[in-house]
Amino acid sequence: MQENKTIPSTEITIKKYYEKCGHTIKETNEIDDKYVNLTQEEFTEKYFKDNPKYKLESFSPQEIVVTESINASCGKHYLVTEENGKILLYKIDDSNKKVFYKDTGLTTEYLTDEDIKALDAGIRANGDDELNSVLENFVS
Numbered sequence: 001m002q003e004n005k006t007i008p009s010t011e012i013t014i015k016k017y018y019e020k021c022g023h024t025i026k027e028t029n030e031i032d033d034k035y036v037n038l039t040q041e042e043f044t045e046k047y048f049k050d051n052p053k054y055k056l057e058s059f060s061p062q063e064i065v066v067t068e069s070i071n072a073s074c075g076k077h078y079l080v081t082e083e084n085g086k087i088l089l090y091k092i093d094d095s096n097k098k099v100f101y102k103d104t105g106l107t108t109e110y111l112t113d114e115d116i117k118a119l120d121a122g123i124r125a126n127g128d129d130e131l132n133s134v135l136e137n138f139v140s
C-alpha cells in the first residue's frame with residue numbers, strides 16, 4: 001500500500017470564506033519544504049500549529065484543502081464600466097459605495113453595441129478570477 005504522505009508536488013489550497021459577503025476565495029500554493037513527507041497526522045500537527053486559524057477540509061498527496069472563516073468582506077467586488085470610450089474599474093465598498101480603482105487601459109473602440117450597453121450599465125464581478133474573465137471579453 002502506498003503511503004499517504006505529502007510530496008514535493010502537493011498543492012495546498014486555502015479556501016477563505018468571507019462571512020460579511022458570503023464569498024469564498026480560493027488560493028493554491030506550492031507546499032513549503034518543511035511540510036513535505038508528512039502523514040496527515042504529522043502534517044495536521046505541524047501546519048495547524050503554524051496556522052491556527054485554518055481548518056483541514058481534505059488531505060491527499062496531490063492536494064490538501066484547508067479553510068478559513070474571516071469576519072469581513074472579501075474586498076474584491078468590482079464594477080467594470082465605460083467612460084468616454086475607456087474601460088474603467090471601480091470597487092464597491094462595504095457600504096455599497098462606488099470607488100474608482102483603475103483604468104484597465106482597454107477601450108471600447110472595437111466592441112459591439114451590446115457590450116457597450118452592458119458596460120454603460122456596469123458589470124459586477126466578484127473576485128479576481130471573475131474580473132479577469134469579464135475583462136477577457138473586451139480584449140480585442
Ligand SMILES: [Zn+2]
Nearest residue numbers: 021023074075
Ligand atoms: Zn465578497
